[in-house]
Amino acid sequence: MWWSYQDVEEQKKQVQREIAKRKKRGEKFEVLPAPAGQKKLSTTFWGQSWCRNLESYQDYESRLPRGRSYLRQGKVYDLKIESGKLSAVVAGSELYDTSITIEPLPKKQWQKIVKSSAGQVGSMLDLLAGKLGDGLMRVLTDPDDGLFPKPKEIRFICSCPDHADMCKHVSAVLYGVGVLLDTKPELLFTLRGVDQAELLSNASNATITDLSNSTGDLAEADLSSIFGIDLSAEVPLEPSAEKPPVKKAARKKVAVKKPKKG
Template sequence: MATPHRDTELRRTFPAFPPRSAASEDSSFAETWWGNAWVDALEQGALDVKRLARGRGYADQGHVDAITVTPGLVLAYVRGSRPRPYRVQVRLRTLEDEDWERFLDTAADRPGHIAALLDKELPESLADCGVPLLPGPRDLAPQCSCPDSGHPCKHAAALCYQMARLLDADPFVLLLLRGRGEKELLDTLSRRSAARAARAAQERSPRSLPGVRAAEALAPRQLAPLPSPLPVPPHPEQPPVYSAAPGGPDPFALDQLATDAAARAHALLATGRDPVGALTLWQDAVRLAAARPGSGLTATTRALYSTLATAVGRTQADLARAVAAWRQGGLAGLAVLEEPWDPPAGRFDRARPLLLGADLPAFRPWRNRLTHPHGHVQLRLGRDGLWYAYESEPDHDDWWPRGTPDLDPVGALTGLGTPDDL
């Protein structure tokens, strides 16, 4: 009987397959193209289809015990109608050395062949390399200890059918049967593949070029000065006028993009810094809207505001207020609008006496803000040390940036009205 513990590189023993389900008995016995080629060789070389049918039934019912495969020989015990199982063997000619050389050269020539073998697959292009890997109709030579002299008997047919299932799972079983073990083949293929890759790399490498002595290459030398950069233009140019076309891009959007790109390029040339690189999506949307000239919301400007507000998930009113803050103080002005903070003692504490000295009422402090007692004017101290003025309707918390920032809180209120109005 089979003894798996005695397996070597050239001797492998496989446990018996379980019986097949009734649903699978009506389908083809093998699942791979090479397993079906083995079955074809068995069935085309058989002399009695009835023995084949009974042998397939034995295989389906799990009558084939463990299978041992060695070069040129498959051996197993098959249980038949008698209590004692029959000893069955199937012989197949091993390949000659020149056949193996052709097979190994073909396999090593394409990395995909080796990868397929490692995945337990047998590429058809590898099997068609001129080497008879798969048996033909008269290549299988069965022999059984039963008294039946059929070719093959049902016991030998059962073993051959089960061999197809072995080949489905591992094509290296076929290569072992033809004379070479899996480890030996993979080692040889690895060496040949590496040698081929090295030769190919050597053929692709450029021929040696004339060298330069290190002392000459590292010798100090005087390089010619770089040419002076061209002067920066005083301002970015205006983009061309884009005409509308059916299905084409929006001319207004193109104008906005071109104008913005020109302004950024001019800033990079003049300062070496990108004024937009560190902005958030919201800050950049405010910057783009603020760059649109004019103070009124025209139809074109409303379309721009609607597009930008939708893109950042804000309302058009939010964007309009932020644009006013940006035009008042740029990025610092936007921060004053959106970010209350607690200023340290000093400039903020001195602001209230200065306002009182200018005949203004006592402003109410809260964080960095000073609010007129009537609730219609407010001063906000920015982190840049400037005071920003805001206005609102009395008794409404609806503050909008007004005027020009100033280091002096009284100066920041200039233009908002007379002291009596304040």
């Protein structure tokens, strides 16, 4: 079908009119800003890892470039990341509502990740900033057992007439996740239905367990160096404060009147 310049411009105006109507109905319609003119959409560990994982899906290969272009053109609105769900509105020849469901991370797979992270996550800031060791990074981004979803775990619905396995609107939303993770990496854990704090608590528990398994002087030395105290020294008990004696109330003497002799 031949499209003239006037047709394209009219479509854009129609889309803008529809956006204005939906804003009046209370919808936010916040555009997801994506870097224009840059080769990489994402700049952080989490955002780039998401995009690399997405591009490893051979089934989606032919649809991904159009979606990336849509995102760069500012056509993705109101992207929301919730537990097991993505939703957004994408502007094409019309406005299309897109919904993507992603299965939660299997518990066994998550526990394996948690176990592998023992002692490797320094703080929540380090975790969200992607300041992790190479070994843990490989675990998190493993295509089979890592944190990112596999194609068979993803289902999507779009209101557009494109009946392909993945339309360009869905692709734009999936790429948008990578952009959003640059500023809100914690949403990846929300999406997969896991608690990132477990990566930290496991590290602490592992340290405590190792120390408790140690015996004798070694355990004392370890704990002393960690807490800065000498466990071998006797700590004198503080003397208990003596309570002042309780004064007894003085008994009043009652004069007994003797009976008068008759």
